[in-house]
Amino acid sequence: MSVDPDIFDAVKFGDIETVKAYWTSEIDVDYQDQKGMNLLMYAAEYGHNEILKFLLTKKPNDNLKAQHGKTALDFAKGNGHENTVKLLKDYQKWI
Incomplete structure (x- = not known):
């Protein structure tokens, strides 16, 4: 099942209110776009920690992993988002 492109845009622009407004139980949080990117990867890439949480x-x-083998953690590290890296590492401990 695909995910509304507006949610991807909201994640990229850091618009948490739109993300929450569009969110339904039908959305596959792991859905990957044509680049292999999912919502978590975009939030990590841009350092949008409220959306990431x-x-x-x-x-x-x-x-x-996205097309070039990168995970959300790789995107956060590659863009110098230290707080995002910490959030993702903490999440890995919870699961």
Whole structure:
């Protein structure tokens, strides 16, 4: 099942209110777009920690890889988002 592109845009732009407004139980948190990116990866790439925290409550698979073999943690590290890295590492301890 696909995910509304508006949610992907909201994640990229850091719009937590839109993400929450569009969210339904039907959304597959692990859905990957044509680049292999999922919502968690975009939140990590852009360092949008409030959105990342929201997505983590949906129990995503944080080991999924995008086209070039990168995980959400790799995107956070690569962009210098230290707080995002910490959130993802803490999540890995919980699961």
